[in-house]
Amino acid sequence: MTLAYLNGEFKPLAEASINVLDRGFTFGDGVYEVIPVFNRTIFRLEEHMRRLENSLQAIFMENPYSIENWVSIFEHLIDSVEHAEQSIYLQVTRGVSVRDHDISLAETPTIFVMSRPIEKKDLSAGIHAITHEDIRWQYCDIKAITLLPSVLLRHKAKQQGAKEAILIRDGFVTEGAASNVFICKNNEIFTPPKNKHVLPGITRDLLLEILDDKKVGCYESVISEQQLWEADELWVTSSTWEVVPVIQLDNKPVGSGEPGPLWHATNQIYQEFKSSYCH
């Protein structure tokens, strides 16, 4: 039985339900986090909690819980799942109010958390991606639950036999529909700088940190559409996918058309970090 946490109670997921006037339901008025659990250890907890804090602040909400409160909820849910590799999903909405845009009408946030086994799909052979105009809003640094553009972008990718859409805004790469983007050129690695059009990905930031520690050249730099097309390697990163090579873009091979040497090296560094963190 999958357990969920909803507004102070643990209950079977199938029995967790909310009021139809919840502003998450009527307006998409809320934020979320996805936090991976490897070997039953919560990975990069502080970083995820900091991003949650920033997302809440950006939508004029206060964090309803202390880190200790959150962790005790997470641990209870993790313990209820058999698998060692899980992903925690948490969502905070502004709560229930009459359907009126005015945020002051909502008094109590709705807090929902669940933990599910990570479906370990082996993506190490590489995935196909499409390019698409970045059709999302101007506050992509907020991890908002309002995800219709990303859902449509993933659907368009799927219709074309691909798994991800690489987004282009004003001629420059921003990120994937649900991932950050890295390219490699002449043995150097680049990822777009953080700004309002890019989610500050925890996996992205971790790669920058651990590659720097290993003296591998990885830089934050704008990536033009032209540079994307001329890349030797292209990767996408996320908490649940980790570091995934993209071997075809719009049906054309990226570089050699196979996962490249820098991906192999970086993935090894990432996996080693993960093992030492979650031993």
Ligand code: PDD
């Ligand atoms: N999404 N950019 C976007 C738009 C994302 O939705 C995600 C992750 C990322 C990668 O961030 P991180 O490394 O912190 O997971 C970048 C999650 C997994 C989701 O929506 O399910």
